[in-house]
């Protein structure tokens with residue numbers, strides 16, 4: 486195995502030597518001599534990673550799993566939401582290259598999981614963070630001598646609001662993305678995949694999860710419960726037969742780590758995108774009902790025609806735009822949510838199964854149960 490020299494490699498080597506040759510007991514010294522080749526240096530440094538967006542929902546689950554697998558983790562995020570032994574926090578904006586460079590010292594693997602929340606409708610913010618910011622992340626990775634970048638993209642990059650059944654990765658990117666979030670996730674994925682360059686020693690891959698749920702998820706369950714508490718979860722949009730992928734967070738984490746560990750110059754995954762889901766498409770409204778009933782709320786019962794609800798959502802959204810200088814209101818049923826609730830959108834994971842041996846580690850039923858149990862404060866009557 487080879488070690489690529491980078492502007493940071495001397496500092497990294499120095500830290501490595503300090504770690505394996507501490508001034509200490511004779512048993513430590515014996516250990517130090519056991520790990521004395523360049524190969525072990527390479528193995529050591531490949532266990533040092535950074536999680537950009539590590540304070541977020543997915544990022545934190547990823548950090549916890551990485552620690553359990555013996556990685557040393559640096560978190561880079563605009564906010565610090567927790568503390569954990571073994572994790573170094575670097576608070577900063579990913580558009581700030583200098584701040585990133587500090588966090589990437591000695592790191593060989595970067596997971597990029599940061600994005601503004603999809604519910605925000607701030608075009609400029611999405612462009613700045615997801616496009617310019619990702620460009621800055623890639624520049625910083627190159628300068629810091631990072632060898633692998635794993636992006637959390639989204640299966641939505643191919644979703645235009647019309648049915649997708651068993652969609653594969655070769656579907657074209659959405660020509661009319663449903664919102665700014667999706668529009669900028671497309672550009673972000675393109676940037677990261679294009680940056681894959683074996684000659685320069687930077688390998689990249691994009692993981693595309695869909696509908697992530699699990700403990701501490703800040704959007705799916707809280708939005709659902711909020712809608713139910715306001716008495717608006719009585720209706721099923723469309724006939725209720727549309728199949729959708731929801732992905733338990735542990736499966737996304739598994740896919741991310743698997744891809745990082747499979748990412749080598751000779752691997753077929755370099756510069757490619759991979760769908761990672763639970764691989765168990767489910768009726769959208771059955772999934773919502775399972776969560777609602779699990780938390781003590783009634784399941785939606787009355788069907789409404791899709792086009793009627795979509796039209797109303799569009800009208801409300803336009804009104805909210807027109808009236809925003811006078812009254813600030815955010816409709817629950819945005820056109821994007823209506824499309825996600827009323828259309829088929831499920832994806833094939835066969836590429837991930839074939840190229841990296843992906844298999845979900847937690848089934849849907851189990852994932853739902855664990856999620857419901859993790860929200861005692863959102864139970865009906867709590």
Ligand SMILES: NC(=O)C1=CN([C@@H]2O[C@H](COP(=O)(O)OP(=O)(O)OC[C@H]3O[C@@H](n4cnc5c(N)ncnc54)[C@H](OP(=O)(O)O)[C@@H]3O)[C@@H](O)[C@H]2O)C=CC1
Nearest residue numbers: 538540541542543562563578579598599600637639696697
């Ligand atoms: N949740 C889902 O269903 C899906 C998510 N994804 C992708 O997975 C990734 C993680 O999503 P998720 O965990 O749900 O999102 P979260 O919002 O929980 O996590 C994202 C984290 O990134 C931080 N962040 C935002 N902007 C910046 C910035 N400029 N610099 C540094 N950090 C920043 C956020 O801080 P703050 O909260 O303060 O903004 C947050 O801590 C995202 O890339 C998302 O696009 C893909 C498919 C589905």
Ligand SMILES: CC(C)CCC[C@@H](C)[C@H]1CC[C@H]2C3=C(CC[C@]12C)[C@@]1(C)CCC(=O)C[C@@H]1CC3
Nearest residue numbers: 603639641695696704705708709712822825826
């Ligand atoms: C009010 C109800 C009709 C729907 C409530 C649930 C929704 C909040 C969620 C159902 C599908 C989810 C989803 C995402 C966010 C939360 C939902 C809309 C994403 C847009 C998150 C970011 C992505 O990359 C794609 C996701 C698709 C599914």
